[in-house]
Amino acid sequence: MDDVAFQRILDCMALSWTGYRRVRKAVKRRISRRMTEIGAATVEDYLQIIRQDHAERETAGILLTVSISRFFRDRRMWEALGEMITGTDWRKRTSCMAWCAGCASGEEVYSLKILWEELSRATPLPPLDIVATDVNAALLERAGQGAYPPSSLREVDERSKQRYFTKTGGEFVILRDLTRGIHWTVHDFTTSPPPCNRCDLIFQRNNLLTYYDPSIVIPVLKGIAGVLRDGGLLIVGNNERLPAGDFPFKATLAYRSILRKEI
Ligand SMILES: C[S@@+](CC[C@H](N)C(=O)[O-])C[C@H]1O[C@@H](n2cnc3c(N)ncnc32)[C@H](O)[C@@H]1O
Structure with missing residues (x-):
């Protein structure tokens, strides 16, 4: 998935490209895997699904989250x-x-x-x-x-x-x-x-x-x-x-x- 396609998914989910720039590789991989699982051949197909299917949109939300943390961070x-x-x-x-x-x-x-x-x-x-x-x-x-x-x-x-x-x-x-x-x-x-x-x-x-x-x-x-x-x-x-x-x-x-x- 190229950056332009990824940005379209972020826009659809009201997420910010700037925040994802450094972590985009791993997140793109998760989304691409999900697209294969649900038979979305293109990003356009995937966008259509997440716009119409509430559960799939929630799944996209989870896949797009970044969960890095540690004790006493900063x-x-x-x-x-x-x-x-x-x-x-x-x-x-x-x-x-x-x-x-x-x-x-x-x-x-x-x-x-x-x-x-x-x-x-x-x-x-x-x-x-x-x-x-x-x-x-x-x-x-x-x-x-x-x-x-x-x-x-x-x-x-x-x-x-x-x-x-x-x-x-x-x-x-x-x-x-x-x-x-x-x-x-x-x-x-x-x-x-x-x-x-x-x-x-x-x-x-x-x-x-x-x-x-x-x-x-x-x-x-x-x-x-x-x-x-x-x-x-x-x-x-x-x-x-x-x-x-x-x-x-x-x-x-x-x-x-x-x-x-x-x-
Ligand atoms: C990068 S971690 C940060 C964890 C911790 N706050 C820290 O600073 O170490 C971001 C967390 O926010 C959660 N998150 C993202 N969007 C959320 C939302 N809309 N509602 C609740 N949690 C959300 C993610 O699931 C993830 O676990």
Whole structure:
């Protein structure tokens, strides 16, 4: 499949060519395999099918997602986030709420649990509930199992590896205690409203702003603004920027991908 054909599929799904440039080879392979399976001889045939058949369109959506993740991806962001949380008055609350949107196999979610646990050792924080969502049910299934290859933990220090994981058959398995308070939910942020209200933290990293067209990005960001508490934090990917628009998110000095809601 050439780039022009691939771009036509991305356009049809309201996805952004810029985001896919570096990962297009693998994604093209998945789409080409699916075209063969369903007997779509040309991209034109395939486009016609995904325009008419809702289930096949959903399958295309899954095949087009990129699920790369790892624990404490962008380590400096996590350090800055820890300092910001310590500086809030959240510890006076009875509970805190986070939404991890597009959480892949759970690496980001468990990183947040580990960070929370570490911060709570110094001064107790309220219990943290996390709604962890992804459009891909198979990834959430793996997330629930909490077992990871060593490569997923390359940004985790030795002490945390020993404290929060057990090693079984070459894999690192997250401690059962850390799985409490996580609600794994299949959810598509482009078609459904946010799955929780009054969030303190929303992670929307390395998916919406990288892979989606502005026609999708803007309403999703408005939905996020609606459920993030005033003073709550929106965390985007290290290389991601918000599009121009009237959003109540302000840059923080702590780190460029941590934004605070201010109204
Ligand atoms: C590249 S991974 C990022 C994982 C994690 N947030 C991180 O930064 O390491 C992107 C994830 O977003 C999910 N995703 C993409 N589009 C989505 C959508 N519309 N709704 C929910 N999840 C989506 C994909 O299935 C994939 O698991």
